[in-house]
Amino acid sequence: MIARTIDLEAVVDEDRAVRLRSLYAVHVHRVGRLAYLLTGDAALAEDLAQEAFVGLVARLRFIRDEDAVGGYLRRAVVNLVRKHWRKQGTERGYLRREGPGLVAGTATLPDLAARDELWQALGKLTHRQRAAIVLRFYEDMSEEETARVLRCPVGTVKSSVARGLGRMREELIRDEEFRT
Amino acid sequence: MKSSEPDIRRMLERRAAEFTIGPELPRELLRRGRRRRIKTIGLASIAAIAFASLVALSLSLAGARSPAGQRLAAGGRANSSSPSGSISDSTHPLKLVSYVLLDTAPKIGNPHGVTGQPITVAEIRQHAECMRAHGFDVPDPTEQSGGGWSTIIDDPVARGLDLGSPAFREAMFVTCGPLGGPLSGDMVIAGSPDKIDRFMSCMSGQGFGLPEPTMDLTGHYDAEEWQFDLTQTSIDTSTPEWNRSMFVTCFQGEG
Numbered sequence: 514m515i516a517r518t519i520d521l522e523a524v525v526d527e528d529r530a531v532r533l534r535s536l537y538a539v540h541v542h543r544v545g546r547l548a549y550l551l552t553g554d555a556a557l558a559e560d561l562a563q564e565a566f567v568g569l570v571a572r573l574r575f576i577r578d579e580d581a582v583g584g585y586l587r588r589a590v591v592n593l594v595r596k597h598w599r600k601q602g603t604e605r606g607y608l609r610r611e612g613p614g615l616v617a618g619t620a621t622l623p624d625l626a627a628r629d630e631l632w633q634a635l636g637k638l639t640h641r642q643r644a645a646i647v648l649r650f651y652e653d654m655s656e657e658e659t660a661r662v663l664r665c666p667v668g669t670v671k672s673s674v675a676r677g678l679g680r681m682r683e684e685l686i687r688d689e690e691f692r693t
Numbered sequence: 694m695k696s697s698e699p700d701i702r703r704m705l706e707r708r709a710a711e712f713t714i715g716p717e718l719p720r721e722l723l724r725r726g727r728r729r730r731i732k733t734i735g736l737a738s739i740a741a742i743a744f745a746s747l748v749a750l751s752l753s754l755a756g757a758r759s760p761a762g763q764r765l766a767a768g769g770r771a772n773s774s775s776p777s778g779s780i781s782d783s784t785h786p787l788k789l790v791s792y793v794l795l796d797t798a799p800k801i802g803n804p805h806g807v808t809g810q811p812i813t814v815a816e817i818r819q820h821a822e823c824m825r826a827h828g829f830d831v832p833d834p835t836e837q838s839g840g841g842w843s844t845i846i847d848d849p850v851a852r853g854l855d856l857g858s859p860a861f862r863e864a865m866f867v868t869c870g871p872l873g874g875p876l877s878g879d880m881v882i883a884g885s886p887d888k889i890d891r892f893m894s895c896m897s898g899q900g901f902g903l904p905e906p907t908m909d910l911t912g913h914y915d916a917e918e919w920q921f922d923l924t925q926t927s928i929d930t931s932t933p934e935w936n937r938s939m940f941v942t943c944f945q946g947e948g
Contacts, residue, residue: 530723537718546709559714566718567725631704650698651705681701 533573536582537566544586550647551594553636561597565589587652588662591644598640634684642677645670823869829854829861859941866940867933880921882906889919892943899938901928 544565548558565586572585635643641663648659649670660667817834824831830852849856882889893903904926906919923930930936 533723534718537722538716541714541716545714546712549712550705550709555712558712562714563719563722566722570723570725629704629708631701632708635701635704646701647705650702651709678698678701 533570536569540583540586544590547587547647547652548590548594550651551591551644561590561593564593591662595640630685630688631681634681637684638677638680642673642680645673646677649674820869824864827864827868829864862941863937867936880923882919895943896938899942901935901938
């Protein structure tokens with residue numbers, strides 16, 4: 514901690530790399546899947562999962578309790594997804610201001626192979642509603658744990674889940690009406 | 694209509710299973726992590742300098758303009774014995790985040806809190822009397838509506854108080870207690886890595902070899918907060934020597 518030679522730093526770094534490889538192998542699937550459920554985009558989820566591990570590298574020397582790594586990564590991914598959507602919101606605002614011609618370029622074709630009513634309904638929720646539902650029903654977290662990860666009161670988690678589920682139901686009803 | 698919770702759980706499991714990623718750590722990721730670490734340490738140093746300047750500025754403003762008040766110590770909710778507070782000055786921008794009095798098991802959901810005997814307003818009042826007896830014109834604590842207490846010093850310069858002086862700290866943390874200890878569990882200090890290094894080196898020079906700090910990954914602390922698990926050591930934190938090293942010598946002894 515106080516003073517290190519360059520050689521010792523190299524040894525410490527190598528040790529860190531071995532440890533990180535092991536942590537990556539253990540956690541990357543779960544972290545990536547969480548990112549995928551939060552974004553609905555596999556390529557983006559992979560990027561965000563790796564970004565969470567980049568943050569972990571910077572903190573690795575302070576980790577004593579490796580059981581806490583999963584919690585750290587989960588929280589990091591939720592924060593990264595939130596930042597991503599915030600940035601996207603800013604970009605969409607810019608596109609709206611700059612004119613419809615630019616917006617047309619961002620349209621995507623419907624993914625017929627991935628069609629799933631519930632999945633599509635999930636995609637129409639706000640970030641917080643979606644995150645609350647994924648953390649509660651996929652990660653099996655309690656309302657208190659979800660509130661800690663989302664950094665909001667427990668009441669907000671409850672209302673986010675309830676409103677999210679309500680909106681998903683509305684989407685499904687609308688979808689059924691449209692088909693009939 | 695497929696919208697029940699079990700349906701949503703099944704859908705999430707099914708969708709999650711579609712996502713695959715290789716278990717091999719990309720080499721680039723390690724390099725990016727190292728760069729991030731270096732950048733973080735650099736930013737932390739800048740932030741520490743900025744924080745120190747801010748503290749110095751607010752202290753000088755306190756002397757010049759006699760603002761509403763300066764908080765000397767705050768906390769001590771009636772059911773808590775964890776006196777958290779800020780102890781910082783222009784030469785040593787470290788902040789004491791958590792400093793837990795010796796007691797029993799941690800509270801559920803808060804590994805840094807403890808249960809048991811609270812610090813009472815009467816004890817703080819006694820402490821203030823002791824400070825006054827030693828020539829430091831500290832006001833009595835005031836009770837807060839939530840059951841806590843605080844001691845606010847209006848215009849410390851006009852009262853002839855230098856809150857950062859070794860004499861004041863000696864009286865505050867060593868002579869008068871009881872804010873001094875004994876302690877157990879976590880001691881958490883915020884500061885840049887080089888300041889923490891110097892603090893640890895100073896404590897070691899005083900005969901108190903602190904354990905390597907760990908960072909709490911459960912979300913309780915920020916990146917620049919360092920947690921020392923004193924239960925790993927045989928340090929007796931109830932002694933005046935500990936309090937003197939901790940609060941007088943090493944928090945401001947060397948810049």
